[in-house]
Amino acid sequence: xxxxxxxxxxxxxSLALSLVLAACSDKEEGSSNxxxxxxxxxxxxxxxxxxxxxxxxxxxxxxxxxxxxxxxINVDFKEMPADTGKQHDAYxxxxxxxxDEIDVVDLDxxxxxxxxxxxxxxxxxxxxxxDGINPxxxxxxxxxxxxxxxxxxxxxxxxxxxxxxxxxDLVDEGSVPKTWDELLAKAKETKGQGGTQFGxxxxxxxxxxxxxxxxxxxxxxGGQIIDENGDVKVDSPESIKGxxxxxxxxxxxxxxxxxxxxxxxxxxxxFINGQAGLIRxxxxxxxxxxxEKQSKIAGKVGVAPLPAGDAGSAAALGGWxxxxxxxxxxxxxxxxxxxxxxxxxxxxxxxxxxGHAPTILSLYEDQEILDANPYFKEEGFVNALEAAVSRPVAxxxxxxxxxxxxxxSQAVAKKITPEQAAKNMQKEISAKLVK
Amino acid sequence: MPNNQKPIATKTNQKAKKKRSxxxxxxxxxxxxxxxxxxxxxxxxxxxFYYSMFDLRLNNPAKSEAYVSYKVNLQTYLDNYPFLISxxxxxxxxxxxxxKTELEAIKTNLEKVDAELKSDQELSSKYDEVDEKLTxxxxxxxxxxxxxLDKEVALDLEKAVTDSSERIRELKGELQNPEDVxxxxxxxxxxxxxxxxxxxxxxxxxxxxSRMWKAIQNTTVFTVISVFAELVIGLAIALLINKAFxxxxxxxxxxxxxWAIPTAVSAFMWKYLYDGQNGIVAKAFAEIGLFDQMTxxxxxxxxxxxxxxxxxxxxxxxxxxxxxLAGLQTIPSSLYEAAAIDGASKWKQFLKITLPLLKxxxxxALLFRTLDAFRVFDLxxxxxxxxxxxxxxxxxILAYKVMFAQTNFGEGSxxxxxxxxCVAIISMIYIKFLGRDLLNDK
Numbered sequence: 001x002x003x004x005x006x007x008x009x010x011x012x013x014s015l016a017l018s019l020v021l022a023a024c025s026d027k028e029e030g031s032s033n034x035x036x037x038x039x040x041x042x043x044x045x046x047x048x049x050x051x052x053x054x055x056x057x058x059x060x061x062x063x064x065x066x067x068x069x070x071x072x073i074n075v076d077f078k079e080m081p082a083d084t085g086k087q088h089d090a091y092x093x094x095x096x097x098x099x100d101e102i103d104v105v106d107l108d109x110x111x112x113x114x115x116x117x118x119x120x121x122x123x124x125x126x127x128x129x130x131d132g133i134n135p136x137x138x139x140x141x142x143x144x145x146x147x148x149x150x151x152x153x154x155x156x157x158x159x160x161x162x163x164x165x166x167x168x169d170l171v172d173e174g175s176v177p178k179t180w181d182e183l184l185a186k187a188k189e190t191k192g193q194g195g196t197q198f199g200x201x202x203x204x205x206x207x208x209x210x211x212x213x214x215x216x217x218x219x220x221x222g223g224q225i226i227d228e229n230g231d232v233k234v235d236s237p238e239s240i241k242g243x244x245x246x247x248x249x250x251x252x253x254x255x256x257x258x259x260x261x262x263x264x265x266x267x268x269x270x271f272i273n274g275q276a277g278l279i280r281x282x283x284x285x286x287x288x289x290x291x292e293k294q295s296k297i298a299g300k301v302g303v304a305p306l307p308a309g310d311a312g313s314a315a316a317l318g319g320w321x322x323x324x325x326x327x328x329x330x331x332x333x334x335x336x337x338x339x340x341x342x343x344x345x346x347x348x349x350x351x352x353x354x355g356h357a358p359t360i361l362s363l364y365e366d367q368e369i370l371d372a373n374p375y376f377k378e379e380g381f382v383n384a385l386e387a388a389v390s391r392p393v394a395x396x397x398x399x400x401x402x403x404x405x406x407x408x409s410q411a412v413a414k415k416i417t418p419e420q421a422a423k424n425m426q427k428e429i430s431a432k433l434v435k
Numbered sequence: 436m437p438n439n440q441k442p443i444a445t446k447t448n449q450k451a452k453k454k455r456s457x458x459x460x461x462x463x464x465x466x467x468x469x470x471x472x473x474x475x476x477x478x479x480x481x482x483x484f485y486y487s488m489f490d491l492r493l494n495n496p497a498k499s500e501a502y503v504s505y506k507v508n509l510q511t512y513l514d515n516y517p518f519l520i521s522x523x524x525x526x527x528x529x530x531x532x533x534x535k536t537e538l539e540a541i542k543t544n545l546e547k548v549d550a551e552l553k554s555d556q557e558l559s560s561k562y563d564e565v566d567e568k569l570t571x572x573x574x575x576x577x578x579x580x581x582x583x584l585d586k587e588v589a590l591d592l593e594k595a596v597t598d599s600s601e602r603i604r605e606l607k608g609e610l611q612n613p614e615d616v617x618x619x620x621x622x623x624x625x626x627x628x629x630x631x632x633x634x635x636x637x638x639x640x641x642x643x644x645s646r647m648w649k650a651i652q653n654t655t656v657f658t659v660i661s662v663f664a665e666l667v668i669g670l671a672i673a674l675l676i677n678k679a680f681x682x683x684x685x686x687x688x689x690x691x692x693x694w695a696i697p698t699a700v701s702a703f704m705w706k707y708l709y710d711g712q713n714g715i716v717a718k719a720f721a722e723i724g725l726f727d728q729m730t731x732x733x734x735x736x737x738x739x740x741x742x743x744x745x746x747x748x749x750x751x752x753x754x755x756x757x758x759x760l761a762g763l764q765t766i767p768s769s770l771y772e773a774a775a776i777d778g779a780s781k782w783k784q785f786l787k788i789t790l791p792l793l794k795x796x797x798x799x800a801l802l803f804r805t806l807d808a809f810r811v812f813d814l815x816x817x818x819x820x821x822x823x824x825x826x827x828x829x830x831x832i833l834a835y836k837v838m839f840a841q842t843n844f845g846e847g848s849x850x851x852x853x854x855x856x857c858v859a860i861i862s863m864i865y866i867k868f869l870g871r872d873l874l875n876d877k
Contacts, residue, residue, distance in 0.1 A: 085840060088840070089839045089840060092493055092494070092839070092842055093839075096493045096499065098577070114494050115494075117494055117495060117496075117625070118493065118494040118495065118496060118499070119496045119511070123514075148618070149617075149618030149619070149621050149622050150612075150614045150615040150616075150617065150618025150619060151618060151622075197712075205820075205822065205823075206820065206821070206822035206823060206824065206825075207820065256711065256712065256730070257711060257728060257730035257734065258710075258711030258712070258729075258730035258733060258734045259734075260733075260734045260822070260823045261710075261711065261733045261734060261823075270712075327574060329574075395494060395495070396492075396494065396841070398840050398841045398842070399841045399843070402836065402840070402841060406646075406824070406825055409822060409823060409824045409825070410824040410825070412824075413734075413735075413736070413823055413824040415736075415824055434495075
């Protein structure tokens with residue numbers, strides 16, 4: 001009997017506790033509701049915007065401008081891991097639990113198909129129609145990447161493409177390598193000059209960046225991994241040629257011997273320390289290399305499209321977009337923020353303060369943006385953006401990426417030949433691809 | 436006599452009763468711990484095993500849970516069906532001849548199944564409710580959106596949707612906005628939820644996958660070499676710090692530092708030490724001729740495997756030494772004194788006294804470390820990420836990649852169960868062949 005009493009006591013206490021807790025949370029909501037009741041104009045809504053770490057001032061300045069324009073909307077940051085793979089895993093966990101704690105979310109260019117398929121995002125077509133946003137104003141590669149099954153799931157914020165950066169004191173503008181063979185020759189020639197240890201830097205670690213490098217080599221020789229109909233086409237003579245060239249470059253003596261441990265941080269650190277004359281990297285490299293606080297080569301950096309193979313030059317499409325959580329409690333406000341951020345005003349601020357390349361084409365004629373980023377005017381830069389090739393679009397992209405990473409990495413390590421790598425990729429991607 | 440018998444009978448009866456109540460009291464006392472063990476140890480394994488028998492993918496709404504019956508997701512359905520019908524109507528206005536009849540056939544086919552859906556009383560009310568909420572853009576709860584479906588209706592629906600999706604794909608060239616219609620019909624397919632129970636298929640696939648076997652092989656190589664090295668070096672260190680010498684306390688404390696550093700931190704530290712350009716350790720190994728070049732440490736398969744084993748030995752040898760030291764201190768020093776008087780050499784003393792008496796400590800330490808090493812994750816995840824070319828990918832790393840990066844929960848669970856089975860086998864081997872001695876010693 002005593003025991004029973006005790007148990008009932010425990011139960012009643014815990015019940016009381018949970019009631020108190022529930023009351024507390026009710027109160028919180030109640031208080032925000034009471035704010036709301038003051039009329040539509042005074043309604044203060046807080047939305048949560050999740051993004052990876054941004055080292056530049058771009059995002060903060062953009063959010064300040066937004067809050068100034070819409071005083072009734074408050075934007076809170078939710079900082080996520082900077083590593084795109086880890087960020088992806090964190091979002092998947094949160095969204096899969098139907099969490100509503102994130103309202104607006106940043107998306108890497110490779111995620112929209114997966115997130116749309118999984119039902120994590122809100123389709124934006126209705127909003128876009130209402131506000132008259134025309135997808136034709138945007139860079140088409142970026143718009144295509146944010147569409148899936150005929151619907152728009154995100155808006156592109158900024159665009160990235162793989163590019164060749166060079167030291168102007170070592171490489172004359174006239175002799176910038178135009179083909180991969182010229183690149184190897186030039187890298188050999190400049191290696192050791194001007195305090196350099198290497199000729200060329202790239203990313204060959206077994207990670208997402210290797211997929212970008214591989215896509216660039218394959219496309220520059222006219223190959224494809226998945227064609228526009230969604231068929232796997234990687235086992236072709238062109239693709240094999242591209243992979244073989246990647247293996248050749250990664251195993252040549254102009255790149256660091258441990259280039260298979262190089263991701264972006266390793267390669268840009270070596271470049272800004274003046275250890276190499278040429279590097280393949282994303283546009284942020286330009287601003288970083290000209291930052292006098294960190295860089296030993298400030299003012300001596302040029303940019304050009306990546307070298308060409310048999311079929312011309314190709315750059316991997318990168319960049320970030322933003323979408324709205326399907327479970328958000330404030331879809332209207334979230335859309336206001338998203339359309340501001342990915343619209344002209346937001347992108348302009350981010351381009352000036354953050355050095356990110358806009359996805360809205362007309363912004364490349366904006367004098368303020370060009371003053372802040374003089375290289376946006378350079379032909380090589382604009383051409384590279386236009387030639388950007390997207391990575392395979394599939395709702396199970398991480399699986400496809402993993403296959404490419406493993407096979408290309410083994411080819412670079414010379415454990416298998418480029419022919420075998422192409423054959424294995426063809427077989428494994430065909431088996432795993434979800435259309 | 437008969438008078439006597441009765442009390443005895445009752446007595447034994449009482450005794451038995453008492454015994455029984457004692458026993459049930461005993462069970463009652465251990466019940467909480469049994470329940471705890473069930474909840475903490477057995478339940479997760481059972482849960483993983485259960486999930487491993489489903490084709491479970493977080494990034495696919497029709498497979499994001501373990502479904503054993505047919506269901507329909509009304510939200511997905513109503514998000515696409517009306518739009519698909521209206522797009523089809525738009526196309527019909529423009530189409531002519533064969534395309535027109537084909538489109539009409541597709542449309543009637545879809546409408547027929549839609550009517551079939553609505554004919555179910557319960558479903559039809561939910562259908563209307565979801566439709567209403569969608570028009571005013573209100574959030575829809577999972578319970579409302581997902582409803583059970585008759586198997587026949589579900590199969591009809593699936594067939595109709597798949598059929599029309601294929602037929603529309605074939606018409607691609609003739610349509611005004613092929614992307615929209617194809618996209619909508621493909622999305623509509625996601626609204627039908629079919630049971631995703633696949634039995635032991637994940638196991639079959641994994642057991643025939645060379646990548647998994649390579650991962651098991653890497654794990655085994657890592658475990659055997661690192662545990663052996665740790666045992667030898669740990670024993671040497673334990674013997675050393677068991678001796679009385681000046682500053683012994685300080686040595687004992689400092690030796691524990693590697694073990695006290697969080698694994699992820701020490702993995703980062705080793706990453707810099709092994710770096711091909713600036714790493715001191717890489718430089719030292721290249722100087723003494725262990726490697727041809729500094730860069731070989733993290734870029735070649737053997738180099739990377741050596742690198743992770745070396746870091747692991749550095750990190751966990753102190754733990755091994757500590758366990759063995761505890762065992763050494765239980766050996767009475769009188770044994771050594773007696774042996775010394777009998778004229779036994781130090782080596783003989785070690786072989787005849789230390790090793791036999793230390794046996795149980797060694798076994799416990801080995802068991803702990805083997806199981807630990809077999810599940811290695813954080814060290815390798817930070818140091819090499821499984822590369823280069825998968826040469827350091829252990830079974831836990833593979834399971835993580837499949838489960839979280841690829842969000843393939845079913846297959847990831849299968850891999851976790853395989854890890855569990857391997858660990859169970861290792862424990863059984865230890866207990867079967869060595870455990871006997873362990874029990875006899877005491």
